[in-house]
Amino acid sequence: MTLPPQAPNAPPVQPIFELIEVEQVFEVPKPGRPLFSRDTVGLRALDGVRLSIRKGTSLAIVGESGSGKSTLLRVLLGLDKPSGGRALYRGKPIGEARAQGTDFARDVAMVYQDARGSLDPRMTIGAILAEPLRHFNIVPPEGEAQRIAHLLDRVGLPVDAAERFPSGLSGGQVRRVAIARALASEPSVLVADEAVSGLDVSTQAQLLTLLQSLQRDMGLTLAFITHDLGVASYLCEEIAIMYLGRIVETGPTDAVLNAPAHPYSAALRAAAPQFFEPLSEPLPGEIPSPLDLPKGCRFSTRCPVAQSDCQSKDPQLGKLGSGRAVACIHPITQA
Amino acid sequence: MSIQTPEAPTTLPPAAPLDTANRSRRSVFVRRPFFTIALIVAVAYLVAAIFAPQVAPFDPVQQDFNVMMQPPTAAHLFGTDSYGQDILSRVIYGARFALIIGIFAVLIGAAGGLVIGLAAGLSGGGSEWALMRLIDAILALPSLILAVAFIAILGQGVDKVVIAVGLSMIGPFARTVRGDVLQVRVQLFIEAAQLMSIPYLRVVWRHVLPNVIFPLAVQVTIRISEAILVSSSLSFLGIGVTPPTPDWGLMIAEGRDFVSFAPWMSAMPGFALALLLIALTIVGDGIREEFDPKLRKDP
Ligand SMILES: Nc1ncnc2c1ncn2[C@@H]1O[C@H](COP(=O)(O)OP(=O)(O)OP(=O)(O)O)[C@@H](O)[C@H]1O
Ligand code: SF4
Ligand SMILES: [Mg+2]
Numbered sequence: 001m002t003l004p005p006q007a008p009n010a011p012p013v014q015p016i017f018e019l020i021e022v023e024q025v026f027e028v029p030k031p032g033r034p035l036f037s038r039d040t041v042g043l044r045a046l047d048g049v050r051l052s053i054r055k056g057t058s059l060a061i062v063g064e065s066g067s068g069k070s071t072l073l074r075v076l077l078g079l080d081k082p083s084g085g086r087a088l089y090r091g092k093p094i095g096e097a098r099a100q101g102t103d104f105a106r107d108v109a110m111v112y113q114d115a116r117g118s119l120d121p122r123m124t125i126g127a128i129l130a131e132p133l134r135h136f137n138i139v140p141p142e143g144e145a146q147r148i149a150h151l152l153d154r155v156g157l158p159v160d161a162a163e164r165f166p167s168g169l170s171g172g173q174v175r176r177v178a179i180a181r182a183l184a185s186e187p188s189v190l191v192a193d194e195a196v197s198g199l200d201v202s203t204q205a206q207l208l209t210l211l212q213s214l215q216r217d218m219g220l221t222l223a224f225i226t227h228d229l230g231v232a233s234y235l236c237e238e239i240a241i242m243y244l245g246r247i248v249e250t251g252p253t254d255a256v257l258n259a260p261a262h263p264y265s266a267a268l269r270a271a272a273p274q275f276f277e278p279l280s281e282p283l284p285g286e287i288p289s290p291l292d293l294p295k296g297c298r299f300s301t302r303c304p305v306a307q308s309d310c311q312s313k314d315p316q317l318g319k320l321g322s323g324r325a326v327a328c329i330h331p332i333t334q335a
Numbered sequence: 336m337s338i339q340t341p342e343a344p345t346t347l348p349p350a351a352p353l354d355t356a357n358r359s360r361r362s363v364f365v366r367r368p369f370f371t372i373a374l375i376v377a378v379a380y381l382v383a384a385i386f387a388p389q390v391a392p393f394d395p396v397q398q399d400f401n402v403m404m405q406p407p408t409a410a411h412l413f414g415t416d417s418y419g420q421d422i423l424s425r426v427i428y429g430a431r432f433a434l435i436i437g438i439f440a441v442l443i444g445a446a447g448g449l450v451i452g453l454a455a456g457l458s459g460g461g462s463e464w465a466l467m468r469l470i471d472a473i474l475a476l477p478s479l480i481l482a483v484a485f486i487a488i489l490g491q492g493v494d495k496v497v498i499a500v501g502l503s504m505i506g507p508f509a510r511t512v513r514g515d516v517l518q519v520r521v522q523l524f525i526e527a528a529q530l531m532s533i534p535y536l537r538v539v540w541r542h543v544l545p546n547v548i549f550p551l552a553v554q555v556t557i558r559i560s561e562a563i564l565v566s567s568s569l570s571f572l573g574i575g576v577t578p579p580t581p582d583w584g585l586m587i588a589e590g591r592d593f594v595s596f597a598p599w600m601s602a603m604p605g606f607a608l609a610l611l612l613i614a615l616t617i618v619g620d621g622i623r624e625e626f627d628p629k630l631r632k633d634p
Contacts, residue, residue, distance in 0.1 A: 077530060098532070105532035117523035122545045131541075132531055185531070 014091055015052040016189060016221055017076055022049040023084030024071050024245075031291065043290050045071040046082065047245040047298075050317045050325075055188075058215055058222035060232030060253065062268070063242030064287055069225045072242070073193055076223065077110055106136045109182035113194035113225075115175045119166045125152075125177050126162030132184040151180040155210060172203035176210070183214065189221040190214075197227060208235055229268065233257055241265050244290055244298045247317055251324030261320055261331040263303045297329065305330060363625060370621035376614040384430040393421035395428040395581040404597045414599040416589060418579075422600065425581035426607045432582050433611065436497050437563035443501025444562070445555050448508020453547070455509065456516025457539065467513070473506040478565050481506075486574050496575045500565050504558060511554055515547040522546075553626060557619030560612045567608055583608045 024046035030039035045068045053059055061069050074080040075087050078098035089097040089104060097104040112118035119128055129148045133139055139147045149159045155176040166174055175195060182190055195211070196204045212235055215222050226232050232239050232253055239253040241264065249262040260266040285302040288294050294301045296311040303310065307330060317327040364371045383390050392412075399419035407414045413422035455466040473481065478500070485499035519525065520543060528538045569575030570584030578585060583604040590600030 079526070079530065102532045105530065110527070110530055112523055112527065114523055118527040120524045120528075120542050120546070122549070131528070131533070135531055135533055 013055065015054050016090060017051070017053040017094075017223075018088040018091075019049050019051040019072075019075070019085065020088070021085035022046055022051075022072075022075060022082045022087050024068070024075060024080065025083045028291070041291055044245050044293060045290060046075065047293070048316060049085070049245070049247055051240060051247055051250065053189075053221060053223060055221055056219055057238055058220075058224065058236040059238045059240060060236035061223065061225045061240050061242060062227070062229065062232055065227075066287065066290065067242040068245040068290075069242055070193055071245075073110075073191055073223070073225060076191060077108065078104065102136060106185045107187050108189045108191060109185055109187035111175070111178050111182050111190065111192040111195045113197065115178035115195075116166055116171070118178055119174065119181075121166055123165070124162065125157075125164055125166070125169075128166075128177065129162070129181055129184050132181060136185050138184065138186060147184075151184055154183065154214075155180045156206070172199055172207065175199070175207060179207075179210070179214075183218075187220070189223070191223045193225045194227065195224065196231060204231070211235060229257060241268065244288065244293060246298060246327060248299065248327045249325065250317070251320075255324060259332075261324065261326040261333070262299075262328045263305050263332060264299050266332055267302075267304070297327075299328075305332070363621075367621050367625075369617055373614040373617035373621070376610060377618050380430050380611050380614070381434065383427050384434045387428045387431050391421075391424035391427040393424040395420065395425045396579045397421075404593065404600070406597070407599060413603040414597070416586070416600050417593065417597075420579075420581075422586070422603050425586060426583070426604055428581040429583045429586065429604060429607065430611070432493065432576065432580065433563045433567065433608070436493065436500065436566040437559040439497045440500035440562040440566065441504065441555050441559050443498065444504030444508050444558070445551055447502070447505035448510075448512050449547075449551060451505065451509040452512025453516055453539070453543075456513040456520065457543070466509075470506050470509050470513075474510065478503040478507075478561065479568050482565050482569055483572070483574065486569060491574060491577050493576050493580065496566050496569055499569070500562050503565065504562060507558070508551070508554065512547055512551060515550050516543060519543050519546045549626070553619070553623045556622050557616070560615035560619070563608070563615075564612060 023044065025042040025044050027040040028043045030037075030041045033039045049068075049072060051072075061072065063069050071080070075082050076094070078089075078094040081095050087094045089108075094104075123131075126145075126148050129151055130144055133144055133147060134141075145162075148162055152159055152161055157173060157176050157180070161169070161173070161177070166177065169177065179195070190211075192211075196207045199207070208231065211222070211224075214220060215235075222236065224232070224236055236253050238250065239256050240247045240250045241256070241262065242248065243264050249256055249260065249265045256265060257269055260269050288298070288301055294311075296309075296313055297303065297306070297315055300306045300310040310329060313329060315327045315329045317325050320326045320331060364374075387395075392410075397420065399415075401419065402411065402415050403419040404417055405411055405415045405419075411421050411423065413426060416422055416425070451466060451470065455463045455470070458466070476484075481503035482496075482499045485502050486495060489495040489499055525538060525542055528542055529535070533541075566575060567582070567584030567587075570582045571588045573585075573588060575584060576582045578589070586604040587601045587608075590597065590602075590604075593600050
């Protein structure tokens with residue numbers, strides 16, 4: 001008997017998050033159902049998602065609107081239980097990890113896209129930041145004010161912001177507060193949903209610089225949802241591209257964006273010649289409804305290089321070279 | 336093909352200066368003259384009520400058969416009633432009862448409404464349904480009818496009126512609280528708190544409650560006038576406070592028989608009641624418009 005050979009360049013480190021064939025099906029009212037009917041259909045918001053997030057990495061999750069990015073985050077955070085597959089945090093099911101005390105909540109912090117909505121409007125910024133400090137016993141009570149000042153300084157806000165209410169801050173400042181609150185619990189994983197979208201370019205750049213320096217200095221693991229390939233390539237070492245509920249390509253950001261293997265990644269890349277511009281109308285053809293996924297490959301209805309077998313086989317995310325994976329039967333190979 | 340990453344600034348520029356939250360807005364009192372006048376009137380009632388013994392020229396229950404049913408004179412500015420009691424003094428003391436009954440009844444209603452509304456808004460499912468049907472059933476009756484029913488159970492007297500009117504107002508308060516809870520509990524900051532694994536009851540205490548208490552406080556100021564009106568109606572019907580308590584409703588009722596030849600007996604307390612109700616309504620509306628961001632016109 002011999003032990004299975006271990007890949008020489010794959011150190012046996014356990015990923016922080018691991019998603020194995022994760023599915024999330026929402027029961028939604030059947031379109032065109034008669035009044036008072038209770039017919040529902042399953043909406044496959046996530047379908048066969050495979051993803052592993054290593055410690056200390058920064059991962060961008062990119063995809064069109066409705067591709068399931070936020071649904072994926074909610075599964076990662078343990079807010080929703082996936083309807084199929086396994087979602088693991090350090091080897092344990094996420095739901096279980098979350099139920100066992102406060103360690104998971106302390107270790108995994110979230111920055112919401114709607115930062116203003118995620119802050120209690122009746123609390124001062126100081127009280128908002130004090131909440132995680134107290135809840136997780138981060139500092140003794142007498143050190144609280146100093147820690148709050150430190151957090152505000154860390155995200156580039158003046159100390160007197162502590163006395164203000166969220167309504168007195170601008171959009172960019174509110175995002176900084178949301179980041180500061182996420183950092184208050186001294187997490188090792190920071191999850192952010194569109195943390196810089198909707199801001200003007202210079203504010204975006206400031207926040208990106210901030211996030212990047214935080215990630216470097218504190219060794220944070222970063223999972224960052226974005227519409228913007230420029231943001232992804234600036235901030236994240238790795239990228240995961242989603243299409244209709246499945247991750248269709250993953251790998252190092254530079255490699256994937258320079259030489260996309262999935263026709264969808266290539267199309268995204270081609271549609272965004274100017275980085276730091278939101279993807280407007282990236283691709284010809286309409287994105288199919290998640291209620292009615294195309295047969296075979298989900299991208300076959302829009303794929304410029306589709307072949308006959310694409311309609312019959314549904315490609316899973318499979319390995320392609322070093323650290324990359326693609327869900328395509330006929331991946332693009334660089335000539 | 337290469338990825339061009341735009342040069343992001345390497346040092347963090349200072350964040351833009353904070354908005355001055357207290358932008359020099361013109362004072363509420365200048366912007367809302369009616370509110371100011373109404374507030375002055377309401378405060379005058381309050382002062383009269385608190386300092387009634389000092390302000391009133393006579394003892395409100397001192398009967399003097401020599402001056403029965405006198406029209407307004409220099410000695411008795413509002414005239415006297417059929418027992419020779421000074422109507423001005425009775426009106427001033429009446430403010431005491433009106434405000435005490437109004438404020439305490441509303442507090443009872445608000446407290447009960449807060450508990451039921453919170454329970455209904457947070458529980459969801461079957462228990463919410465049951466609570467709301469109960470409230471609907473109660474709400475189908477106007478507060479006056481309900482208060483009459485409670486008085487029938489409790490008996491008469493100032494304390495009973497406070498309780499009866501308070502109980503009759505629980506329904507409307509519960510409904511508004513529940514509406515606010517339903518709005519607040521789906522807000523992102525609630526989810527954010529739960530994401531931090533903050534226990535549910537603490538989330539309710541720290542995040543839900545403060546966000547519903549404030550609109551409730553505004554409701555309280557608005558509904559004081561309703562409570563006063565209901566309590567006066569009870570006295571007018573002769574089932575509220577008992578004579579010779581100087582209560583406006585009671586005084587109006589007493590003067591009813593003499594309306595053709597001594598109209599001041601009903602008119603004076605009636606006028607006092609109407610003025611207070613109008614003032615309280617304007618004050619309440621002003622407070623609501625001032626603090627409810629949805630109604631606020633100027634930024
Ligand atoms: N709670 C839910 N019930 C029913 N359907 C849902 C629910 N949440 C998400 N969906 C559906 O799942 C799909 C994926 O939604 P999701 O919010 O994850 O997309 P997204 O990639 O985050 O989009 P965006 O970029 O617009 O935020 C959508 O079709 C959406 O309508
Ligand atoms: S499997 Fe076929 S249809 Fe799907 S992306 Fe690859 S080439 Fe296109
Ligand atoms: Mg989303």
